[in-house]
Amino acid sequence: ESEYLSAEKQSCDCMTDLRELGLSSYEEDVYRTLLVCGPATATEISSDSNVPRGRIYDILNGLSDRQLVQTRSHEPKRYAAIDPKTAIDRLLSERFYELEQEWYRLENIADRLRSDLFSQAPLDGSIWRGSIGSSSMIRATRDRVQTIDEDLSIVYGLPYKNAQTDIFLDEVTQIFEGSSGEISIDFIFNVDVLEALSGVLPDLVAMTNADVQIRGINETTLSFEIIDNSKAGLEIPHPRIESERFGFVGISNSELVNELNHQFQQLWYNAKPVL
CATH class of the missing domain: 3.30.870.10 (Endonuclease Chain A)
Structure with missing residues (x-):
């Protein structure tokens, strides 16, 4: 039981970390599902990840645009997760850029405040x-x-x-x-x-x-x-x-x-x- 709880805690921590790197809960569910199940159709992914059918294509398209998910040329179209190391590096780069832009924004605000004061x-x-x-x-x-x-x-x-x-x-x-x-x-x-x-x-x-x-x-x-x-x-x-x-x-x-x-x-x- 202690081993099970430890594994469950590690999984939760990892989920939290992925979201801190910029994935939404649905995006994380889809990405993790593809890592476990391998290439799958949108319908299969929706079923296995519990992401609503009405959202699954938006989520998959968003992950594809961010180059975290690849599409296969089969009919029906199948989706596959990219290598986790590559995915994490890309998420980290995205997050770094976002934080850098936020830094510049706050720096401009600070400059305006210095001017006012x-x-x-x-x-x-x-x-x-x-x-x-x-x-x-x-x-x-x-x-x-x-x-x-x-x-x-x-x-x-x-x-x-x-x-x-x-x-x-x-x-x-x-x-x-x-x-x-x-x-x-x-x-x-x-x-x-x-x-x-x-x-x-x-x-x-x-x-x-x-x-x-x-x-x-x-x-x-x-x-x-x-x-x-x-x-x-x-x-x-x-x-x-x-x-x-x-x-x-x-x-x-x-x-x-x-x-x-x-x-x-x-x-x-x-x-x-x-x-």
Whole structure:
């Protein structure tokens, strides 16, 4: 009796596993029936699997479309289950793809939430997380530009220096699109970033009425910005991925803002005018 119960439990566990891999209860019943009985007609399968006659063709066609059941050219048509190892591999691939798509969907939702919540103060009062080019950071850049009253000083170094242009371009574009003629913007680009943007930079400058000055520098620095000499932001490169950011630190402490401003002025002095 204990051996029977153990076998019954193992069968139930396997059924549960097959359904977790994407089979419905009817699909599992049909597939298992074909494994036990061998090639059979739809009528025979319906009888042996207890799947209603009105559903059997839909179930068989669905399994055939997923390449879990093969048809034989006999009359009447007979169906056969494919090798279980192959079937499980195919189900696993399907399930992986479904979960991957669900991950992307949830990631997009998370990005939208970051965008909605970014303007609120972070829990630790200073640090936001966000990857380069993500919708949350694009929205955050746009929001910061809209807070400028007089001037913005900004340095593009690490991690933009190692990132692909098409990934960070939208963030840079927000600076130009969101600025107006009433403010001035001083850009310092690391030469690698400058080269990556060389094809689009004139068009970016043309889209804004702000007073824009651009300089390039060979020195590799962290990226940072200063808004109206009263608040600042500092990019934190990712500790393991050189082309990615770990986060963005908002700074309101006047001493730190002044120190960053001093660093910017030194870089500006050593940089070469571009436009």
